[in-house]
Amino acid sequence: MLTIAGKRGEAFCDGMTRRGFLRIGGLGLGGAALPQILQAESSANHKPLDHKAVIMIFLAGGPPHQDMWDLKMEASTEVRGEFRPISTNVPGIQICELFPQMARMMDRFSVIRSMVGAGGGHDAVQCLTGRKKNGPQPPGGWPSLGAVLSKLAGQVTPGVPSFLGLSPKCGHDQWGDPGASGFLGPSHAPFSPFRGGGKEDMVLKDISIERLADRKGLLKSFDNFRRDIDGSGAMKGMDTFTEQAFGVLTSSRLAEAFDLGKEDPKIVERYGRGTEKLTADGPWKRLDQFLMARRLVEAGARCVTLGFSRWDWHGGNFKRARQDFPLLDQGITALVQDLHDRGMDKDVSVVVWGEFGRTPKINAKAGRDHWPKVSTALLAGGGMTHGQVIGSTTRDGGEADDRPVEFPEVFSTLYHCLGIDARRTTVDDLSGRPRFLVESQYAPMPELVG
Numbered sequence: 001m002l003t004i005a006g007k008r009g010e011a012f013c014d015g016m017t018r019r020g021f022l023r024i025g026g027l028g029l030g031g032a033a034l035p036q037i038l039q040a041e042s043s044a045n046h047k048p049l050d051h052k053a054v055i056m057i058f059l060a061g062g063p064p065h066q067d068m069w070d071l072k073m074e075a076s077t078e079v080r081g082e083f084r085p086i087s088t089n090v091p092g093i094q095i096c097e098l099f100p101q102m103a104r105m106m107d108r109f110s111v112i113r114s115m116v117g118a119g120g121g122h123d124a125v126q127c128l129t130g131r132k133k134n135g136p137q138p139p140g141g142w143p144s145l146g147a148v149l150s151k152l153a154g155q156v157t158p159g160v161p162s163f164l165g166l167s168p169k170c171g172h173d174q175w176g177d178p179g180a181s182g183f184l185g186p187s188h189a190p191f192s193p194f195r196g197g198g199k200e201d202m203v204l205k206d207i208s209i210e211r212l213a214d215r216k217g218l219l220k221s222f223d224n225f226r227r228d229i230d231g232s233g234a235m236k237g238m239d240t241f242t243e244q245a246f247g248v249l250t251s252s253r254l255a256e257a258f259d260l261g262k263e264d265p266k267i268v269e270r271y272g273r274g275t276e277k278l279t280a281d282g283p284w285k286r287l288d289q290f291l292m293a294r295r296l297v298e299a300g301a302r303c304v305t306l307g308f309s310r311w312d313w314h315g316g317n318f319k320r321a322r323q324d325f326p327l328l329d330q331g332i333t334a335l336v337q338d339l340h341d342r343g344m345d346k347d348v349s350v351v352v353w354g355e356f357g358r359t360p361k362i363n364a365k366a367g368r369d370h371w372p373k374v375s376t377a378l379l380a381g382g383g384m385t386h387g388q389v390i391g392s393t394t395r396d397g398g399e400a401d402d403r404p405v406e407f408p409e410v411f412s413t414l415y416h417c418l419g420i421d422a423r424r425t426t427v428d429d430l431s432g433r434p435r436f437l438v439e440s441q442y443a444p445m446p447e448l449v450g
Contacts, residue, residue, distance in 0.1 A: 049347040051156045052418040053297040054145060054382075055335070056305045057290075058124050058167070059328075059354035060175035060282045061312030064368050065376035066360065066397035067321055069095045069389075070113045079360045079396045082318045090387045098325035101333040107387035108336050108345075110379045110448060114391025114400035117407055118356040118372035122312070123174035127353055128305065129182075130411035130438060138429045143188065144179030145411065146303030148437060150188040151427055152420070157300030160253050161191035164296055166289045167307040168194045171281025178305045183429040190305065193258070257299040260288060267291070271334040274327060282310025285324070290331040294338055297348055302418075311354055315365035336380045349382030349417045351410065360396040374400050377410060382417035384448040408442035416444035 064081075066072055071085045071094070085094035088106035095103055095111070102109060119125070119132035126132055128144040143151070146163035155162050165178020181189040260268055274287035285308065293304040308331065309324050332352060339345045357375035358368030374393055380386065391403035415422035415437055423443070426434035444450075 048343055049298070051153070051300070051302060052347050052349075053301060054149075054303050054349045054351070054414055054418065055293045055297065056127065056145070056179075056303070057332070057350070057352040058127055058175075058283075058305065058307045059309065059311045059352065060124070060170070060172075060307050061122065061310050061354065062356045062358055062370060062375070063311040063354045064313065064317055064321065064358040065113070065374070066358070066393075067096060067317065067368075068099070068325070069111045069376055069378070070393055070397055071096060072360075072395065072397050075360070075396050078362055081362065083321070093387075093389055096325065098321065099329045101329050105333060105337065108340065108380055110384065110386045110388050110390060112377040112379070112390045112405050112410070113393055114402065114404050115353070115357075115375040115377050115407070115410075116373070116400050116404040118375055120356060120370070120372040121174075122172065123355060124177040124179075124307075125174075126355060126407050128177065128179040130408045138183055138431075138433075138435060140183030140185075140430050141180060143182035143184040143427070144190075144303075144305075145414065146179045146190055146305060147181040147184050147188040148427060149302040149418070150181075151184050152425070153302060155300065156302065157253055160257070160296070160300035162300075162302040163188065163190045164301050164303070165190035165192040165305045166194060166292060167192070167283055167305065168278060170278065170283055170307075175282045175310065176307060179303075183435075184427060190303075253299045257295040258292060260291060260295075263291065263295070267338065270338070272327075272330050274331070279310040282312070283307035285309045285327055287327060287331045287334075290335045291338075294335060294342075294344075294348075298342075298344070313358070313367050314363065314369055315367040317358075317362065317367045319366075332378070332380075339381050345381045346383040347381075349384070349414050350380040351377060351414065352379075353377040357397075360398040371398070373398060377405075379410075379413075379448065382414070384413070384417060385450075388447065390445070390447050405445070406442065408438045409445055412438045412442045413444040413448050416449050 066079070067081050067083055071083060072080055073085060084097050086097045086100065086103050087094055088103040090106045093106055093111075095106070119134060121133055123133055129142045130145070131142045150162040153162065163179070167176040167178050170176035176195065178190040178192045178195070181187075256262055268288070268291065271291040272287040274285045276284050276286055278284050289306045293306055296304050308328060311324070313320050332350075336345070336350060339348050339350070354375065356370060356372040359371045363369060374397070391405055392401045393399060394401045412422045415425075420437070422437035423440045425437050427437070429435050
């Protein structure tokens with residue numbers, strides 16, 4: 001529990017005294033205080049961003065690539081599936097009929113149909129780090145992209161973490177993984193408000209973040225208090241994690257980014273709300289988290305990760321697709337359109353993918369099983385060249401046929417869009433050994449940034 005001591009009787013509005021006024025609830029790890037969690041895990045005016053950022057959307061469980069953006073109409077019925085392709089606004093590109101909004105703005109997306117090299121495990125590690133979970137690991141493990149950005153670039157805005165994860169705590173915990181800091185240490189771990197009890201557990205003297213966001217007078221008092229503390233030199237005595245906690249809780253920027261009540265109602269409606277109910281042992285189907293991601297980036301975040309639904313469809317593949325494809329279509333297109341409307345599309349890269357693909361053959365339960373041989377990815381923004389399909393798969397969608405793309409190539413591309421040469425830039429591991437962000441053979445994809 002973090003307590004900032006002060007003189008008795010000196011009260012803010014609502015009768016709050018300086019002594020013991022700051023209390024942080026169980027944000028992220030059951031009833032631990034925010035400094036402990038950080039230590040353990042360590043605008044409406046459409047102003048241009050002063051930083052580059054990435055939004056990573058993880059489709060936990062492995063989405064069925066051949067039913068989404070790589071339909072195989074010439075394959076046999078046991079492979080082809082139930083959906084029909086529709087044309088898009090880019091001549092020659094067709095995608096599943098359940099993605100009509102994406103089809104109307106395909107010129108703002110790039111589909112990779114030939115992702116290869118998946119590790120095969122039910123986890124997000126490869127999508128967060130570009131490296132296989134069971135591959136060679138330095139002591140401490142590989143850091144995720146968000147942790148690397150936190151290390152290399154630091155905070156854009158005081159009080160707004162560089163790296164945030166919006167995924168909830170899942171029954172299969174790896175599906176809610178926001179990304180690890182690895183050997184970079186806990187101070188570069190993601191700030192994950194939904195991994196514990198939720199953002200309602202982030203409280204100041206029992207005042208929830210929702211109430212906090214609406215209490216402008218109280219926030220002004222906090223700002224005055226912080227200036228008093230800074231002037232006294234007390235902040236210099238705090239350790240890194242407590243200082244981070246203090247910065248988060250005394251800044252209005254993070255609270256306001258989470259407060260969708262401050263957003264244009266028409267924009268909120270465009271995104272939709274979805275549902276906070278967890279999908280079995282996987283993430284929820286919240287559409288408003290796409291909007292939160294945009295608002296957090298606008299507030300200063302460099303990397304925001306989120307998970308959407310549970311895609312491990314061993315049975316009822318087409319029934320579940322009819323439920324989830326339209327929701328994903330709405331969330332992704334609302335985000336990408338919003339980024340364009342706000343002039344953020346050159347600065348914010350969006351990547352959508354899962355840990356692997358699904359089997360070409362439909363099983364007896366009308367589902368598709370695990371298939372690491374090939375999968376798909378969707379990219380938008382980042383100043384990349386869009387309106388294209390990269391790579392192709394065989395007639396049954398079982399293997400890459402042309403232009404296989406590996407996970408580190410995508411990471412090299414994302415780093416390039418962030419202004420970082422991943423093949424030359426290093427971060428030191430726990431032994432002081434410099435480690436490249438990606439290996440030298442993985443250049444940025446020329447189709448996207450060449």
